[in-house]
Amino acid sequence: MEKIQFSELLLQNATFLKTQALKFTRNAQDADDLQQETLCKALEYRDNYKNGIDLRPWLYVIMRNIFINIYRRKKKSFQPLYTQIENLQLANRLDKSYYIDTYSGTISSQIDKLPDKFKTPFLLHMEGYKYAEIASLLDEPMGTIKSRIFFARQLLQSVLERS
Known part of the structure; x- marks a missing residue:
């Protein structure tokens, strides 16, 4: 799938991603960051997406993994x-x-x-x-x-x- 076609698919699912990001973060600014990070990762790994498979579950898994990684980093980070x-x-x-x-x-x-x-x-x-x-x-x-x-x-x- 071409990058432009894939980008259009991502944009069609932007509201879905925003909703899911808000469920994870419960904060509008963090949700925007999570949504953007998910879109970037999806573009980066678009070759792993198999054409014809529903895009939403694939994006959801990416978002969930990003959220978990951010949570783990924050938990391990030193707080003065x-x-x-x-x-x-x-x-x-x-x-x-x-x-x-x-x-x-x-x-x-x-x-x-x-x-x-x-x-x-x-x-x-x-x-x-x-x-x-x-x-x-x-x-x-x-x-x-x-x-x-x-x-x-x-x-x-x-x-x-x-x-």
Whole structure:
């Protein structure tokens, strides 16, 4: 199949791809990126498409694989401290280098000053443990763990906003 014919087929399925991308990402901008990445991959591997076979399932598999790869990359990527503390809006207002130099020591010292009942679940959450895992490790109800992590964030935020 010629590249032009294949491109026309892809354009005919653009709405299908957009719908599927929105189902995967639940975000319009990410869906646009996923749709475009899928179209690029489909064009790149158009020789693998067998003429006469329904194009939609083939495109869906490409999109699903791209989405899974992006998810895995994000999961494995290193996230600095200022992106892990979601409720501390400070990271959005400050230049990253200034933030790291000025506030990393402040955050660490403030985390150390938290009461143990807040500090332990908060640090475990920062290390990537899920609420249920923390609850079983500390032998506490999950609701208690969630509220302690929430209060730890609130305490840190109030202290950092004052400094």
